Amino acid sequence: MSDSQELIKIQNLYKVFGRKPNAFMDKVRAGISKDELLTQHDHTLGLKDINLTINKGEIFVIMGLSGSGKSTLIRHFNRLIDPTEGQILVDGEDVMSLGKKALEQFRRHKMSMVFQRFGLMPHRTVIDNVAYGLSVQGVPRKERREKAATWLETVGLKGYEEQYPSQLSGGQQQRVGLARALCTDAEILLMDEAFSALDPLIRSEMQDQLIELQAGLHKTIVFITHDLDEALRLGDRIAILKDGELVQVGKPEDILLHPATDYVEAFVKDVNRARALTVETVMQPPLNRITAETICGALEQMKKLPESYGYYVNEDGYQGVVLQETLEQAYEEDADARMCIKVVEPLAAVSCDAVLETVIPDTLETDYHLPVVDEDGGLHGELSRSAVVEVLGTPHRAA
């Protein structure tokens, strides 16, 4: 991740709730447990020693069960909650040093937020809700309504402008919430369990829409969820939070394939891996590659291969599969002939971005390893049935 630019950096963040949080900071640093602090001192440990960096343009998912502190954490990014101790840097700016006015400006232009229960204003029409951020900024009415109208159209709610939020369904209300967040053009989007209140079908629709929007907008999105499937689906990186502490931060496949603790392992146990993993994370490097231009050269290459077949690749990329048998026959006919389509059998390749679930039938239909191609059509790897079976079997901790 060294090549991408840091946008949000959180360092040594602590949050203790109670009457005198500072009095117990020493004990917290010394490692007092959440339960002890609550029963003995009547203070609640919200967050403990959080260190995070979030890069520009990524979807960063913070995941945890209820009470793990994830909603508390996201509210530190725009200081809806002030930390007991610690540093929050956004784009190099120390958010903790901002005064009241500067903080308002920061919230108006830098970040916008989507809420679990939508947080829409029931007394404003849909379009005025979307334009709320701009009205706070003092943008003239006509201008902000025009902009809001385009965003409403983007989220698919054209025609609902003059309705009130109570007239919309939950999914539609959250689309309004999303449009409101996008309407301010803030660089960072905070989404606090944004889809959790929606029913599963609408939720996955909204996830699709978010992914689609993100492809065009390249916002930095901090997404909170308690749903691991959602986290794996949306997240470029995932942080797992337990009892106010970060347990693991990593790419979805790291979390899935190398859980750091028993807690994470228990978490990922029930995940549908076939749906969460892509071909790329499971495939092996392409060993059986035939690149020679002549039959003779191809046979030479073939003999070094572990299998009795190979994938023929020329300058146009992957072409198909070549069997040793066919090559030997062709060799007897004309050893120096150039490789041609005659000897190459077509075999559909799978894309490296494909979800594992979608390629399972293909692995069952053929006896060969499945060739995996990248976007340009070049051979990227190969996928064996046994590799798929291994990954989909019982999860095991990395040593």
Next chain:
Amino acid sequence: MAEKSWLQDFPQMDRGDLIGIRKTLDGAYRSFSREFGDTIEAFFDPLLRFLVWFEQLLLQSPWWLVLGAITAMVWLASRSWKLTTGITLAMVAIGYFGMWDNTMRTLSMITVCTVMAIILGIPIGIFMARSDRVQSTVTPILDVMQTMPAFVYLIPVVMLLGIGKVPGLIAVIIYAIPPVIRLTNLGIRLVDKEVLEAASAYGASSTQRLFGVQLPLAMPTIMAGINQTIMMALAMVVIASMIGVKGLGQPVLKSITNQYFTLGLLNGLAIVALAIMFDRVSQAWAKRSQKHLGGTGHV
């Protein structure tokens, strides 16, 4: 007087001391009202002039014009033919039974009292909602205002300002203002935390939060408070007539002292008619203007 044990009778303070205290306090208040009475009266002078102007406006205008204006206002606020017809008929009956002038006086008094109670009450309610300390100071004062018999605070008001419209107005406001204060406070405190949080997250200043979110969302509750305030002001009309407030209260007072049952009943019914008018109209208007506020959480 036989010697009694303090176990049988409550140990009392010396009678002479008590008289002393009363004399000192009464004297101090009397000299205070002599000293500042004129200044305070001058302070309330603009209010008195407004009150008189409004009363004269209702009294001097031709009755049909006032009746037309009332009908129009009821219709605009409620958009209900039934209510409008009912109110108009009631007003016609009031006029026919010879209570028109007194009703106009009471109407102007109630209107000015309500406006004053709103102007004073809503800001106090807002301050209460913003700070727990203010709330814990103001609440007991409101309790006293609501439970203290009205006659008791009529005394100092009359001592200070004499008999007339302004002391009546002050007495009515003291009696009627607590609901609007209480319910403004409650309404603001009950505003959905997530909506308020959303406003903060988009960088709304505290003024923007107050006028853009808190007050609009608290409006149904505040309207209920205003409604209560109007009802209490009407209830106070009879008592206020004891210190010279003209209107429907005076005939009622006369009926009590002279045992005129019918006169009392008719004027009482006129007060009821006014109450129903204020209540139904304000509620219908509130309901109509806030119909979209309900049920935001449904999925």
